[in-house]
Amino acid sequence: MDNHKDIIIIGGGAAGFFAAINIAERNPNLTVSLLERGKEGLQKVKISGGGRCNVTHAEFVPSDLVTNYPRGEKELLGPFHTFMTGDTIDWFEKRGVELKVEEDGRMFPVSDSSQTIINCFLEESKKHGVEILYGQPVTSFSKVDEMFLVITKDNQFSCNKLIIATGSNSKIWNLLKGLGHTIIKPVPSLFTFDICDVRIKDIPGVVAEDVEVKVVDSNLVSHGPLLITHVGMSAPAILKLSAFGALELAKRNYNFDIQINFIRYEAESCKSILKTAKLQLAKKNVVNTPQFDLPKRLWKNLVVASDVSDNTKWADMNKKQLEKLSIQLTEAIFHVTGKSTFKEEFVTAGGVDLKEINFKTFESKLISNLYFAGEVINVDAVTGGFNFQNAWTGAYIVSQSV
Numbered sequence: 001m002d003n004h005k006d007i008i009i010i011g012g013g014a015a016g017f018f019a020a021i022n023i024a025e026r027n028p029n030l031t032v033s034l035l036e037r038g039k040e041g042l043q044k045v046k047i048s049g050g051g052r053c054n055v056t057h058a059e060f061v062p063s064d065l066v067t068n069y070p071r072g073e074k075e076l077l078g079p080f081h082t083f084m085t086g087d088t089i090d091w092f093e094k095r096g097v098e099l100k101v102e103e104d105g106r107m108f109p110v111s112d113s114s115q116t117i118i119n120c121f122l123e124e125s126k127k128h129g130v131e132i133l134y135g136q137p138v139t140s141f142s143k144v145d146e147m148f149l150v151i152t153k154d155n156q157f158s159c160n161k162l163i164i165a166t167g168s169n170s171k172i173w174n175l176l177k178g179l180g181h182t183i184i185k186p187v188p189s190l191f192t193f194d195i196c197d198v199r200i201k202d203i204p205g206v207v208a209e210d211v212e213v214k215v216v217d218s219n220l221v222s223h224g225p226l227l228i229t230h231v232g233m234s235a236p237a238i239l240k241l242s243a244f245g246a247l248e249l250a251k252r253n254y255n256f257d258i259q260i261n262f263i264r265y266e267a268e269s270c271k272s273i274l275k276t277a278k279l280q281l282a283k284k285n286v287v288n289t290p291q292f293d294l295p296k297r298l299w300k301n302l303v304v305a306s307d308v309s310d311n312t313k314w315a316d317m318n319k320k321q322l323e324k325l326s327i328q329l330t331e332a333i334f335h336v337t338g339k340s341t342f343k344e345e346f347v348t349a350g351g352v353d354l355k356e357i358n359f360k361t362f363e364s365k366l367i368s369n370l371y372f373a374g375e376v377i378n379v380d381a382v383t384g385g386f387n388f389q390n391a392w393t394g395a396y397i398v399s400q401s402v
């Protein structure tokens, strides 16, 4: 093996493969090698989106797309003008992979299998002569004169240009720190909230379609569907908060209160709707006549939490009970005691400081010919295919730049 390469990419994940393929396709005369520590690459792609790989999101306006990135919103605006959702769809389509859109905007391969994406990447790598070297954990890299020296467990390589696509890997972040880069402290993002509360006990699987969730004593607020789980709450309303609040919630050691408006009405409007129900449904049991399209079991738990017994009729609801029920529906407080992994997608906030990257090229501002793509930089997004879009965009721009 000739150990000098024109270009080395460290990390055989989404960003690493996408960069390698695009570079090799544009530059057939260059030697392009990808060093992956594992026996296989693309492990996260494989398990992504519950095994279906949520490749991107059907959002086609750069200024709207960036709002899904708690870290990277400002910096990704320019890059998205170069390569974003439509380009991702085209890229895969040209290579025989058709994507489909789901109701919530998430895009998956039509096959509903992440293996389709993996097969595409492996075939394209082969076609364009990317050398993929597995079992090569990089232990150090440095710049000597105008070349990089890259050392793996049992090999040594040199190259003219080096691309770091190692995701959230603390060893590589430490090496980058050694070269002078600032690494923003990593904290988890995209997690669900652990809540032990009688109002959500025994109703896992129940979904409230459109709620507002606020973290008490903060500016953190989100809207969307909310899912009751066996251990707490999940779904976009919660996951968005976990992403936008990643730093704040870590500081609070994942111990905080949230306030939920289950119906998105003000407490006063809610009260007057309940008063109308009192008149119109006078002879009916309150627990059996859910209002505001709330799921029956959630409605029942909120009614009981308002000191209204199982057999209370609407006509018997007193002022205090109406008041309490409207508070439960619009300003219910829940205590969060911890976080759990959201199995369909999770990421780490933190990584290479964005101030030290030139977003026209994704090149380091400190070390020339050193590039970054994917989660290694301090960019992360809410759930829905946006994290992969960051990997595709960064990797594509690197391929243009080198």
Ligand SMILES: Cc1cc2nc3c(=O)[nH]c(=O)nc-3n(C[C@H](O)[C@H](O)[C@H](O)COP(=O)(O)OP(=O)(O)OC[C@H]3O[C@@H](n4cnc5c(N)ncnc54)[C@H](O)[C@@H]3O)c2cc1C
Pocket: 010, 011, 012, 013, 014, 015, 016, 035, 036, 037, 038, 041, 042, 043, 044, 045, 047, 048, 049, 050, 053, 054, 055, 056, 136, 137, 138, 139, 165, 166, 167, 168, 169, 171, 172, 343, 344, 345, 346, 347, 373, 374, 375, 376, 384, 385, 386, 387, 388, 389, 391
């Ligand atoms: C369970 C799960 C599901 C997800 N689902 C989705 C989804 O559906 N949609 C979405 O947009 N996002 C999803 N994400 C997030 C997405 O997977 C990541 O944002 C994306 O994989 C980042 O790509 P990357 O190439 O930067 O890093 P990675 O995919 O993590 O790849 C980094 C690669 O570098 C290798 N590596 C690390 N250190 C070294 C070293 N020292 N030497 C050599 N190689 C090294 C690793 O082995 C790995 O192969 C999911 C994440 C998880 C955990």
